[in-house]
Amino acid sequence: AQTVTQSQPEMSVQEAETVTLSCxxxxxxNNYYLFWYKQPPSRQMILVIRQEAYKQQNATENRFSVNxxxxxxxxSLKISDSQLGDTAMYFCAFILPGAGSYQLTFGKGxxxxxIP
Amino acid sequence: DTAVSQxxxxxxxxxxxxxxxxxxxxxxxxxxxxxxxxxKKFLKIMFSYNNKELIINETVPNRFxxxxxxxxxxxxxxNSLELGDSAVxxxxxxxxxxxxxxYFGPGTRLTVx
Numbered sequence: 001a002q003t004v005t006q007s008q009p010e011m012s013v014q015e016a017e018t019v020t021l022s023c024x025x026x027x028x029x030n031n032y033y034l035f036w037y038k039q040p041p042s043r044q045m046i047l048v049i050r051q052e053a054y055k056q057q058n059a060t061e062n063r064f065s066v067n068x069x070x071x072x073x074x075x076s077l078k079i080s081d082s083q084l085g086d087t088a089m090y091f092c093a094f095i096l097p098g099a100g101s102y103q104l105t106f107g108k109g110x111x112x113x114x115i116p
Numbered sequence: 117d118t119a120v121s122q123x124x125x126x127x128x129x130x131x132x133x134x135x136x137x138x139x140x141x142x143x144x145x146x147x148x149x150x151x152x153x154x155x156k157k158f159l160k161i162m163f164s165y166n167n168k169e170l171i172i173n174e175t176v177p178n179r180f181x182x183x184x185x186x187x188x189x190x191x192x193x194x195n196s197l198e199l200g201d202s203a204v205x206x207x208x209x210x211x212x213x214x215x216x217x218x219y220f221g222p223g224t225r226l227t228v229x
Contacts, residue, residue: 033216039157045206045220052215089157095216102147102210103161103171104218 002027004092006107013082014115020067021077021110023092033095034068034075035104040088048090051075079112087114119143122207122221129197130229137192137224139207145219147212148190150182153204153223162205165190166212194226202228 003026013019025034036048051059051068059066063080075094079086092107120141129135141148147166153159163182164171170182179195194201207221 043223103164106159109157
C-alpha cells in the first residue's frame with residue numbers, strides 16, 4: 001500500500017522567515033504526481049503546488065517551492081517570506097494514475113503557525 | 117462562479133436518521149470524489165466516480181452510497197447515521213488526464229448527536 005508520512009505534526013515560523021515542511025512517501029511505482037494542499041481555519045482545501053515525478057526540476061509557485069528527491073522518496077515544501085495568511089494545516093498527497101481510482105493519498109498534516 | 121460547491125455546509129442530526137450531502141462542479145471534470153476528514157484532520161478517500169466506474173474504499177460502510185445524476189453532480193447519501201459518522205466530508209473533482217489535480221468543495225461538517 002502507498003503511504004505518505006509527515007513527521008512534523010506542528011511547526012511555527014516568524015513572519016518573513018523561511019520554513020520547510022517535510023514529507024516522505026512510499027511507492028514502488030515510477031509514475032505518480034505529488035501535491036501540497038493548504039487548509040486554513042476556513043476549512044477550504046487549497047492546492048498549493050504540484051510536482052510530476054517524471055520531472056527533475058523542482059516546482060515553484062511564487063513563495064512556495066518544493067525539494068523533490070525521487071530516489072529518497074522525499075517531497076518537502078519550502079515557504080519563503082512567511083505571511084500570517086500562511087497559517088494553516090498543510091497536507092502532502094500523491095496520486096498513482098495507473099492505480100485505477102486516481103484517489104489522493106494524504107499524509108496526516110503539519111499545522112503551521114506564522115508568528116507576528 | 118464557484119468551482120466545486122457542497123450543500124449544506126453544516127448538518128446536525130440525530131442518530132438513526134438518513135441524510136444527504138449534495139455536490140456540484142462546474143469545471144467540466146469527468147471524475148468526482150468524496151473524502152472524509154476525521155477529528156484528527158486525517159483525510160481519507162471514500163469513493164471515486166466517473167461515468168464509467170464507481171470505486172469504493174473497502175472500509176466505507178454500506179450505509180454510505182454515492183449517487184450521480186449527471187457528470188457535474190455526485191451526492192452522498194448516508195443511512196442510519198451513527199455517532200462515529202461525525203466528521204467533515206469533502207467533495208472533489210478532477211480530470212483523468214494531465215496533472216490529475218483535484219479541486220475541493222468547502223466541506224460539510226456533519227455532527228451526529
